[in-house]
Amino acid sequence: MTRPATVRAYGALLVLYPRSFRREYGEDMALLFEEQLRDENPWRVCTRAATDLALTIPTNHLEAVMKASTSPFLSTLFGAVAVAGIVSAIVSGTNAILALSGVAVGVAAGGLAAASYRRNRPLAPSGQTGGWWKLLAAGGGLLTALIITLNVTGEVPDGFWFPMIITGLTAVVLMVMGLIGGASRLSGTARHRDAF
């Protein structure tokens, strides 16, 4: 049985979707559109389909591009920049501007690393990442205390280097865990909203 011209026109427009999406769902979408036309007001169905195409074609292309550009390499790179930023903040000594810049770079790159990493993971069950801000606050507080201590004392007394390094590393780990949890939570919430 040949399909009506409207369905054939809709089928032709499906070529605008990314190839992988079109191959997977194109036939189902055309069938669904045909069923809608059969059961509802054709004018309303066509208007809705036009809006749907206008909104979902760019979204699908954007998703395809973001998925292609997201790789373990990218999250590792951002993670390395984050660690470098935090480490430079720790070793910046009495220079407050350097310390703050290091923290800013570390937090920004850490956020990007977490977001990049999160895209490749399945949806986190709600509630599992609820304490992310506590980790972030604890790490941030610890790091701030360390930087203030370094600024006040001027130089680290003998025998205090090891505890300071351990404290700094603990602060970095806490902040990275908090950032990953926060990004997971944020991303999970947005995806939950879409899903429901």
Added chain:
Amino acid sequence: MLALLDGESHGYALMQRVAELSDGSVRMGPGTLYGTLKRLCEDGLIEETTDRKEGAEVERRRYYALTAGGRSTALSELARLRALVHRVAFHLPRAPA
């Protein structure tokens, strides 16, 4: 996902179920529906089922069902939404009699 709590369903039935659950205020287009199904499949919340009913028409369709994790997520989201509505209703000023 809430539309799949009743059991497996195909695209068109899902779209009708969503319209029914929202009293007609949400009517999804094919792109929105299949985009959402794709993401849910990738997240492991739903899966394509292999069960097919008899008949030529249904053979062409693909059916989707919640996974165990998807069902658990849907139910916990339902509970969260119920609690949210309850809390908001509790704090709203009462209408004068």
